[in-house]
Amino acid sequence: GQQVMQIPQYQHVQEGEDFTTYCNSSTTLSNIQWYKQRPGGHPVFLIQLVKSGEVKKQKRLTFQFGEAKKNSSLHITATQTTDVGTYFCAGPGTSGSRLTFGEGTQLTVNP
Amino acid sequence: GAGVSQSPSNKVTEKGKDVELRCDPISGHTALYWYRQSLGQGLEFLIYFQGNSAPDKSGLPSDRFSAERTGGSVSTLTIQRTQQEDSAVYLCASSLGPGAYEQYFGPGTRLTVT
Numbered sequence: 339g340q341q342v343m344q345i346p347q348y349q350h351v352q353e354g355e356d357f358t359t360y361c362n363s364s365t366t367l368s369n370i371q372w373y374k375q376r377p378g379g380h381p382v383f384l385i386q387l388v389k390s391g392e393v394k395k396q397k398r399l400t401f402q403f404g405e406a407k408k409n410s411s412l413h414i415t416a417t418q419t420t421d422v423g424t425y426f427c428a429g430p431g432t433s434g435s436r437l438t439f440g441e442g443t444q445l446t447v448n449p
Numbered sequence: 450g451a452g453v454s455q456s457p458s459n460k461v462t463e464k465g466k467d468v469e470l471r472c473d474p475i476s477g478h479t480a481l482y483w484y485r486q487s488l489g490q491g492l493e494f495l496i497y498f499q500g501n502s503a504p505d506k507s508g509l510p511s512d513r514f515s516a517e518r519t520g521g522s523v524s525t526l527t528i529q530r531t532q533q534e535d536s537a538v539y540l541c542a543s544s545l546g547p548g549a550y551e552q553y554f555g556p557g558t559r560l561t562v563t
Contacts, residue, residue: 339507368548368549369548369549371551371552373552380540380554380555380556380557381492381540381542381552381554382554383551383552383553386551424491426491426492428552429548430547430548430549435547435548436480436482436494436497436499436505436547436548437482437544437547437548437552438494439484439491439492439494440491441491442491442492444489
């Protein structure tokens with residue numbers, strides 16, 4: 339079955355440093371979604387990428403979808419303590435199949 | 450309601466007892482997912498309902514776990530003969546449709562088996 343892998347599993351940064359998490363799928367994805375889960379909270383949808391090579395930005399967050407639609411990345415510029423949490427990528431093998439989540443990257447930001 | 454709701458928010462039960470966890474999805478959402486999340490871990494997929502299709506039960510860890518969705522709306526996850534390793538947060542999510550649509554998560558039910 340489809341597998342979605344994320345690296346790294348954990349990342350500790352100093353406030354102001356950049357952060358990147360990578361997502362790789364064993365199969366081509368029709369789209370990739372990113373979610374953020376704050377400590378003690380539930381996952382919240384951030385963004386969806388659909389097109390090959392697509393890049394989207396949300397303030398300090400930059401999301402990329404690979405040309406082959408099998409990988410994606412989330413980059414945060416100049417991290418802040420509010421960025422703390424676990425970032426999950428998720429994708430369906432086809433638009434009609436269920437969403438498969440990666441294992442998540444847990445980000446800690448030291449002030 | 451405005452979002453996905455789950456009840457109870459917390460459940461403490463004794464080993465060997467059965468528990469039922471409830472999820473009320475967003476009205477009109479045809480897809481409903483159950484996940485399990487242990488402390489500091491990722492999302493473990495349990496079961497997926499999509500419209501009137503047969504549910505995808507491939508993530509259920511044992512035959513002690515079952516779920517149903519009545520009338521395409523409310524869902525109940527049942528765990529029989531609970532074990533200590535069942536202790537976790539159980540999250541429900543719904544979406545407008547299958548994988549192409551974003552998921553909206555409920556606040557979860559924290560299950561503790563003593």
